[in-house]
Amino acid sequence: AQSVSQHNHHVILSEAASLELGCNYSYGGTVNLFWYVQYPGQHLQLLLKYFSGDPLVKGIKGFEAEFIKSKFSFNLRKPSVQWSDTAEYFCAAGGGSQGNLIFGKGTKLSVKP
């Protein structure tokens, strides 16, 4: 069955700490991977996406994610978080332009100033 698992429900960090949010997927066939973010009071935005090519994907606001096929993982990273990164982060997997999206349950990140 297709699924996306996000390991942490709530992560609390201090500013300047490094961030890694885990995401594992189960998906048959070619998979496209996404990280979305929802800031408090705002709507969903796309942080970054992986379709093919370089498995290290850079997104907006200093975020990056690495696709490791052997581990079925697409973890999100940021070397130094800021208070403004406080948000909810969702990992999603899809089957390309004709496919649907499977979302993880989300990870709430709280960054303490």
Add this chain to the structure above:
Amino acid sequence: AAGVIQSPRHLIKEKRETATLKCYPIPRHDTVYWYQQGPGQDPQFLISFYEKMQSDKGSIPDRFSAQQFSDYHSELNMSSLELGDSALYFCASRVRGGNNSPLHFGNGTRLTVT
């Protein structure tokens, strides 16, 4: 556990036809959001509902309308379909109560307009 259910999963329509997409939130969730994500594009917020009333409106075209019913499911009605409406439409639901209640997403409806 029950998740957000969207139907249909896939829909193929011709230009100028109409389409109705449905979203069934998780039980006891009173808030529903609709998003549109075109090929290679960022998601666009369309509209949201809380307790059967429209709570926020985004970039929803006038050709589209939506509502939330007494059982909290929501329908997105799309008329005079255009090729550019081809996209993934996904909905999300939550229990209203600040930003602390988790958001749950459906798997989306893939609409193709030919």
